[in-house]
Amino acid sequence: MKLFLAPIQGMTIALYRNLYAEYFGGIDTYYSPFIDTNNMRKSNSSLFKDILPQVNTKGLDVVPQLLSNNADNFKFFANTISAMGYKEINWNIGCPYPMVTKKKKGSGILAHPDMIREFLDEVCKDLTYDLTVKMRLGMDDLEEGIKVIEVLNDYPLCGVMIHGRTGRQMYTGTVDLDAFEVLYKSCQHEMTYNGDIFTVDDYNKINSRFPDIDNFMLGRGALIDPFLASDIKGGTLTxxxxxxxxxxxxxxxxxxxxxxxxxxxxxxxxxxxxxxxxxxxxxxxxxxxxxxxxxxxxxxxxxxxxxxxxxxxxxxx
Ligand SMILES: Cc1cc2nc3c(=O)[nH]c(=O)nc-3n(C[C@H](O)[C@H](O)[C@H](O)COP(=O)(O)O)c2cc1C
CATH class of the missing domain: 1.20.120 (Four Helix Bundle (Hemerythrin (Met), subunit A))
Incomplete structure (x- = not known):
């Protein structure tokens, strides 16, 4: 089983990731908060400061994340990041904030599978890194997510992470495990479960419902209880x-x-x-x-x- 730390803007920055690994451990891969590829003009300066190789503790597995609906911008950013030595780059199509979704980015793009196809047609032409995708169930409903997974199945992705809420839900309500299961079953890529794992018990419940899933992404639960990942892996600290x-x-x-x-x-x-x-x-x-x-x-x-x-x-x- 692998545990990933979810990207959380403002929290899981380089300093936090490095100290988290030093003091708590248990996390296999750290996903960094998204960089918006619309900020093209800033692309050479402060935008990358959180993922410059020298800010990471040596040996820490970090995956940068990009928020984008523009394939050319994405490719420019991804190539720059890949040249820094990163093996995997994650595409964020899950961010639920209206400022983002109204521009058809983040979960806003989930209602537009044609845009996702166009984007991936271009981005996947000459991939030199592992591309993974982090998404929600849909912007408004599962039907959107189903169409998106059909599109994702046509491309050489190295994994899909699904947070079991719709974009519209933001962080309200609970994760919809039945809806997650529909997407998981139809997805041909390696799946990572994400959403509402706050305790070892939560993890055990998800794990027993989806015994074939090997990857779990911990977000707020791992910030609230930084020992969560090591406890899931059998930690014995008093x-x-x-x-x-x-x-x-x-x-x-x-x-x-x-x-x-x-x-x-x-x-x-x-x-x-x-x-x-x-x-x-x-x-x-x-x-x-x-x-x-x-x-x-x-x-x-x-x-x-x-x-x-x-x-x-x-x-x-
Ligand atoms: C304040 C905040 C900031 C977030 N920033 C990002 C982000 O930059 N990129 C991303 O993919 N998800 C982001 N997320 C979503 C989390 O990565 C995760 O998918 C979500 O919190 C569900 O997992 P959890 O229930 O384990 O927290 C953010 C969530 C919160 C609460």
Whole structure:
């Protein structure tokens, strides 16, 4: 079985991926948040900063992701990325945000299988890398997803990841496993399951329903509980070991940001984002998160962190 860390904009950036691998492990491949190929003019500068080979810990398996509905732009970006040494590039046709979907990108393109075919006709002409696709069930319904899979089956893809929600659902409701199964059964490419794996029990349920699927992508669940991947693989850390690792992880993230961000407010804001997911098992009542959200000075922030990591608290399973 292989576990992938899902791309999460703003969170699973290079620093996070590297420290995640160092402190928690359990993840086989890290998918980086999407780069929008519409930003052609910026293509030589800051756009690639999160995936430059030198920002990755040596040996970490990272897959860059592109958001695009323009084959020429995609090819330009993909060739640049491939030349950096990346073996796989992932095409995002799942992003549900209206700003993206109204331009027929992300899950917005799922209602247009003809556009997907045209795109892949061009992109797959001279592939020099492994192309994988991350999608949802459809923009509005499963019928769209079925047509998309028919198109994807005609191209030499190296894998398809499906998040079992429609784009319209955004992150509401639950994953639709019956709909996922329809797409999985009709897809001829290697399948990765994605969506709502928050606990080892969730993983076990999905695994027993789809015993032939070998690849699972963990998103929010792995940010909320960074030990999830290693626990799925049989990890045996105690809660007090987890508590202490979380403190070291926090300190490493904090000291990195402190070295590159100037100004208390900016640094506090960055750490607030970090805590959005990370607080759940350390602060189940939300009492510390509330205090963190109010911090505007580093002095105040560190005081709350010292309270949170006081030995009288702990990691709550
Ligand atoms: C804040 C946020 C940002 C995301 N950014 C991306 C992204 O850049 N690319 C992508 O393919 N999916 C992105 N996703 C979707 C996740 O990769 C994943 O498919 C989704 O969260 C479902 O998996 P989960 O239930 O395990 O979280 C994002 C999700 C969230 C919540």
């Amino acid at each position: 809660t007090s070991q987890k508590f202490s690792i979380m403190k070291d992880f926090h300190d490493a993230v904090y000291s990195h940001y402190k070295s590159i961000i100037s100004g208390d407010k900016h640094l506090c804001d960055r750490m607030k984002e970090f805590w959005m997911y990370t607080s759940v098992h350390l602060d189940p009542t939300g009492k510390f998160l509330k205090k963190i959200k109010k911090c505007t000075t580093i002095h105040a922030y560190l005081e709350v962190i010292n309270q949170l990591f006081h030995p009288s608290n702990g990691w709550m399973e």
